[in-house]
Amino acid sequence: MSAIYYTEEHEWLSVEGDIGTCGITEFAQEQLGDIVYVELPEAGRTVAQNDEIAVVESVKAASELYAPISGEVTESNDELADDPAKVNADAMGEGWFFKIRLSDPAELESMMDAEAYAALVAGKS
Amino acid sequence: MNNPHSEETLKMTALHGLQVSLGGRMVPFAGYEMAVSFPLGVLGEHKHTRAAAGLFDVSHMGQVRLHGDDRAKALETLLPADIENLTPGAMRYSQLTNDSGGIIDDLIVTNGGDYLFLVVNGANKDGDLAHMRAALPAGIEIEHRTEDALLALQGPGAAAVMTRLAPGSEKLVFMTAASVRIAGVDCHVSRAGYTGEDGFEISLPGTQAEDVARLLLAERSVEAIGLGARDSLRLEAGLCLHGHDIDTATTPIEAGLTWSIQKRRRAEGGFPGADIIQAQLRDGPERKRVGILPEGRAPAREGTEVVDENGAVIGAISSGGFGPTLGGPVAMGYVTAEQAKIDTQLGLMVRGKNLPARVAKMPFVPAGYFRG
Numbered sequence: 001m002s003a004i005y006y007t008e009e010h011e012w013l014s015v016e017g018d019i020g021t022c023g024i025t026e027f028a029q030e031q032l033g034d035i036v037y038v039e040l041p042e043a044g045r046t047v048a049q050n051d052e053i054a055v056v057e058s059v060k061a062a063s064e065l066y067a068p069i070s071g072e073v074t075e076s077n078d079e080l081a082d083d084p085a086k087v088n089a090d091a092m093g094e095g096w097f098f099k100i101r102l103s104d105p106a107e108l109e110s111m112m113d114a115e116a117y118a119a120l121v122a123g124k125s
Numbered sequence: 126m127n128n129p130h131s132e133e134t135l136k137m138t139a140l141h142g143l144q145v146s147l148g149g150r151m152v153p154f155a156g157y158e159m160a161v162s163f164p165l166g167v168l169g170e171h172k173h174t175r176a177a178a179g180l181f182d183v184s185h186m187g188q189v190r191l192h193g194d195d196r197a198k199a200l201e202t203l204l205p206a207d208i209e210n211l212t213p214g215a216m217r218y219s220q221l222t223n224d225s226g227g228i229i230d231d232l233i234v235t236n237g238g239d240y241l242f243l244v245v246n247g248a249n250k251d252g253d254l255a256h257m258r259a260a261l262p263a264g265i266e267i268e269h270r271t272e273d274a275l276l277a278l279q280g281p282g283a284a285a286v287m288t289r290l291a292p293g294s295e296k297l298v299f300m301t302a303a304s305v306r307i308a309g310v311d312c313h314v315s316r317a318g319y320t321g322e323d324g325f326e327i328s329l330p331g332t333q334a335e336d337v338a339r340l341l342l343a344e345r346s347v348e349a350i351g352l353g354a355r356d357s358l359r360l361e362a363g364l365c366l367h368g369h370d371i372d373t374a375t376t377p378i379e380a381g382l383t384w385s386i387q388k389r390r391r392a393e394g395g396f397p398g399a400d401i402i403q404a405q406l407r408d409g410p411e412r413k414r415v416g417i418l419p420e421g422r423a424p425a426r427e428g429t430e431v432v433d434e435n436g437a438v439i440g441a442i443s444s445g446g447f448g449p450t451l452g453g454p455v456a457m458g459y460v461t462a463e464q465a466k467i468d469t470q471l472g473l474m475v476r477g478k479n480l481p482a483r484v485a486k487m488p489f490v491p492a493g494y495f496r497g
Contacts, residue, residue, distance in 0.1 A: 033353070034168035036447035037422050037454070039476075055476065057424055059167040059447050060353050081422065 005068070005108055006117035012092060013068045013111065020100050022068055024056065027121045029091040032058040035084045040076035040098055047071065047100075049107050054097055056087070069107045071100040138184035139274040139331035140338055147342075147349050154352055155247035157185045162351040170354035171449040174320055175490070178282035179350035180341050183319075184274040187250025188328060189257075191241040192266040199265045200234065200241060203257065205377065205396045207387035211236040216300045216315060218385050220377050221245075221253060226398030226405070227373040228380070229256060231365060235302050235315065240268075242302075242313070244275070244326075246367050274334035279324030279358075281493055282346035287314075287325055290340060294325060298497040307337050319355065321362025322493040354449075361448045361455060363416060363487025369427055370414060370443040370457060378405040379459070381414045412440060413465040416487035417456040417473070419445075419480055424454040425473040431460055432472040432479065439464050442473065450490050457487065 002016040010028035013020045029035065039055040047053050047067040054065035076098045080086055087095035102108075112120065135158040145151065149160025159182065162170060173179055191200060197208040206219035213236045221229040230249040235242040245253045250269075257267055278286060288295040291307045294314045302315035310333045318324035329337060341347050356366070365371045371380045376398070383406065390396065391406055419425050429442040445456030456473075464471065467486055472479040 033162060034166050034449075036168075037424055039423065057447070059171075059357055059449065060161070062424070062426060 004114060005111035006114065006120075007066075007068045007111055008120065009066055009068075011065065011068050013108075015102070015105075015108065018102050018105070019074065020069060020071070020102055021096050022098055022100060023096040024065070024087065024091055025117070025121075026091045027124075029088050029095070032056065032063065034059050035087045038080040038084045038087065038097065040078075040080065041073045043073055043075055045073045046103075047073065049104075049110075065097065067100070068111065069100065069102055069104070071103045073098050074101050075099040136185075138182055139334040140182040140184060140276075143335050143338055144182060144349070149349070149351060152352070155185045157247065159185060160349070160351040162353045163349050165348055167351070167353035167357065168449050170348065170350045171357050173348045174280045174350055174354060174358055175322060175450050176280070176282075177346040177348070178278060178280035178286055178324075178344070179320075179354070180338060180347050181277040181279065181350050181355055182274070182338070183277050183326070183355075184331070184334070185247030186275055187243075187245040187247060187253060188270040188273050188275060189243040189245065189250075189254065190237065190268040190270060191243065191261075192239075192268060193264045196241050196265055197236075199261050201390070202396060203260055204232075204234075205386040205390045205399070205402065206234065207389050208234055208236075208241070210387075210389070213238045214301050214303055216302055216317060218382075220371070220382065220385070221256065222377070222397045222402070223373055224397050225374075226376040226378075226401035228367065228371045228375055228377065229253065229373060231367050231371060233315075233317065237302075237313070242328075249367060270328075272331050273328055274331040276327040276329070276334065276338060276341070277318050277320075277324060278327065278341060278347070279318045279320040279350075280322045280346075283322070283324045284495065286341065286344045286347060290344075297325075299323075299494040308340055310337055312337070316495060319362075319364055320358040321364065321488050321490060322358075323495045357446060357449055360444050360446060360457070361450055361489045362492065363457065363489060365414075366444055375414075375459075376402055376405060376410065378402055379410040379412055379414065409462055411462055412459045413462050414443065414457060414459055415465050416485040416489060417442065417445070417458050417471065417482050418485040418489070419454040419456065419473055419482045421480055422453060423475055423480055425456050425475055425480070425482070429456075429458075430474040431458055431482075432474060433464060434470060434472070436472065436479065439471075448489060455489050456482075460484070
């Protein structure tokens with residue numbers, strides 16, 4: 001069973017065991033518009049929660065992505081380099097950004113569940 | 126994202142309601158609330174304009190008529206284009222210059238017959254008007270057409286639409302204008318635009334703008350286009366955006382706009398900053414605006430430092446982003462004159478990394494202007 005957590009920065013983290021898969025939410029991709037470039041972290045990089053970890057660029061602007069949780073990056077979604085539009089097409093699935101081995105699972109408690117995140121998004125529209 | 130307090134002070138164009146009803150994502154721009162994109166999205170809007178036709182609301186721009194004897198002569202004291210030899214119906218691109226040869230604003234001047242018609246940038250129009258009121262002689266009447274709207278129909282499919290709805294306008298060649306009726310509405314139509322494509326700009330009374338816009342949008346080939354695609358289209362076309370690629374500290378010569386200064390004015394001068402501009406024409410400018418193509422996929426945004434092969438900073442990106450038609454990043458910026466040759470290898474400092482790029486010819490996509 002995996003659980004999905006959300007951040008106020010509109011990222012999602014799907015956790016299975018000690019591995020989390022991270023991407024941006026449907027709301028985020030919609031706000032950004034057509035995504036034309038994604039810069040992803042290399043495997044092996046260690047980050048602390050809230051560190052800058054990736055960049056996502058739409059036609060108009062570049063936005064930083066922050067690590068939703070501390071850990072070591074184990075894999076990046078290389079397919080986004082050639083086809084960044086995957087993020088628009090399937091933000092919560094094929095448009096994932098990177099996988100991270102959690103070093104402090106207790107940090108998950110600072111994140112939102114689907115219901116809390118839905119309420120946050122509802123408050124914005 | 127929407128600040129309810131700032132919205133109250135934002136102005137609306139005559140097409141505001143139509144843009145909202147079409148699902149436009151409204152943002153503040155040049156003091157107006159305008160659509161940055163529609164449900165089609167920036168990428169789709171951009172490609173549609175290059176493939177068929179796009180309708181833009183550019184009513185935020187300033188529309189000004191100059192009346193009075195010797196109006197051409199008077200306007201020539203503020204800009205370096207030849208206006209005295211502009212024939213009725215003809216248009217010219219020019220720049221209001223300051224005493225150091227910098228660009229206060231860029232504009233299009235049309236000889237409207239018994240008046241001159243100026244279209245200036247929305248963000249600068251108040252300043253431009255103050256500047257003209259202070260500088261032009263008392264005999265010149267400055268009429269700010271605040272009740273007029275401005276539509277742009279751009280793209281290879283624009284002419285076919287105009288042929289049906291505004292017969293006669295399709296005969297206009299690039300950079301000429303005429304009075305044309307569209308569905309009974311008196312319009313001033315010009316063959317011009319800001320996308321690099323063939324296209325038209327339609328100046329008309331704001332009260333009738335929505336009717337005409339709906340008529341154009343009812344055409345199968347026409348989609349509503351927002352400011353986002355307007356910016357990526359003009360960037361691929363190599364066209365300057367004031368406040369970014371040109372400003373009060375940039376001369377027309379540095380900006381590569383020498384072509385817009387006709388021979389007589391180069392020789393005679395008689396406009397603000399003429400001494401500096403003439404010296405740059407003679408000796409060449411120290412820096413030049415060039416097209417820049419990053420080699421990878423990462424866009425280089427405005428403000429990105431440009432470095433030479435040794436890593437020394439030689440300039441900066443003035444506009445940069447993703448070119449949807451090119452399918453990759455595209456930029457323009459200023460570099461030293463020595464590094465301005467086509468194919469010169471450059472580096473772009475993007476988030477601390479030195480990304481390879483080269484100086485490239487502009488426009489980045491072939492222009493589609495109709496020259497008859």
